[in-house]
Amino acid sequence: MKKKDKLLEYIFGVTNEDTVTEDFVDEFAKELEAKALLDSKKRVEELKKSDELVKSKVQGDIIIPKRISTDQAPELNEQVFKPRKEKNMPFSDEEIKEIEKTISDIRYEIRQKDKFVQKEEKKLIKEGYKLTKLVTKTSKKLNNMLEKGSFSNSDIEKTLELKENYVSKLKEIHDNIKTVASKYTPEMSLQERRKQIYNDAYNAETERAQKIINWRENVKLGKSEFNWGNHVDDSDKVMPDKNASLEERKRQANWEEEVKKFKSGIED
Numbered sequence: 001m002k003k004k005d006k007l008l009e010y011i012f013g014v015t016n017e018d019t020v021t022e023d024f025v026d027e028f029a030k031e032l033e034a035k036a037l038l039d040s041k042k043r044v045e046e047l048k049k050s051d052e053l054v055k056s057k058v059q060g061d062i063i064i065p066k067r068i069s070t071d072q073a074p075e076l077n078e079q080v081f082k083p084r085k086e087k088n089m090p091f092s093d094e095e096i097k098e099i100e101k102t103i104s105d106i107r108y109e110i111r112q113k114d115k116f117v118q119k120e121e122k123k124l125i126k127e128g129y130k131l132t133k134l135v136t137k138t139s140k141k142l143n144n145m146l147e148k149g150s151f152s153n154s155d156i157e158k159t160l161e162l163k164e165n166y167v168s169k170l171k172e173i174h175d176n177i178k179t180v181a182s183k184y185t186p187e188m189s190l191q192e193r194r195k196q197i198y199n200d201a202y203n204a205e206t207e208r209a210q211k212i213i214n215w216r217e218n219v220k221l222g223k224s225e226f227n228w229g230n231h232v233d234d235s236d237k238v239m240p241d242k243n244a245s246l247e248e249r250k251r252q253a254n255w256e257e258e259v260k261k262f263k264s265g266i267e268d
Helices: 003-011 022-061 093-148 153-181 190-221 228-237 255-267
Strands: none
């Protein structure tokens, strides 16, 4: 039997292609529709019977409290729900007072430590700000020498050495600030760590805002200009590093080699 004959037999129940006419197809469709209606009716009857069976099962096994009188109410296990008893701490009144005093003393020590840390941080920040000004001043002095061309080797060496000392001191101050500000201990809770991180971020943002305000005041007084150049000059406060991403912050030579580099730049 060919595939076509098999398909006709599967769909229409006939094997002869000539018998599959339009009238035959219409009659076949009507039969399928009537059969589908009968199947749907049977399905509805089955659903009704299943609902009746489920309802009888529910009424026989499940008790609905609202429909039962108090006489027929099932007995409840009252031992399931018990009020939590107040715990009696194994300490006397004097011991409790001593514990409270110890806690208050620890809190006072922590507050004093925070005050000391903030005071030291402010002190170091002021010193760093002064050194930043000195670094900027020496940088401008070197630029003026380079532009005018009037300089001596001793002046260049002294200026570069002075700038190198300022930068090294500035790096030391930054390290001290990190040391003072490192107040994180393994015993700190997550909430305390978050609070500490927030305080550090707040102090850093306050310092940045204060710096911008000082710049604006200097602009109003005509002392300096508020432009990108000022920001670049302030980048000298960061100690040049061998692994720095910016070229201007990389430094692999000492101040003597910097003098040679400066001289070679003048000759070129």
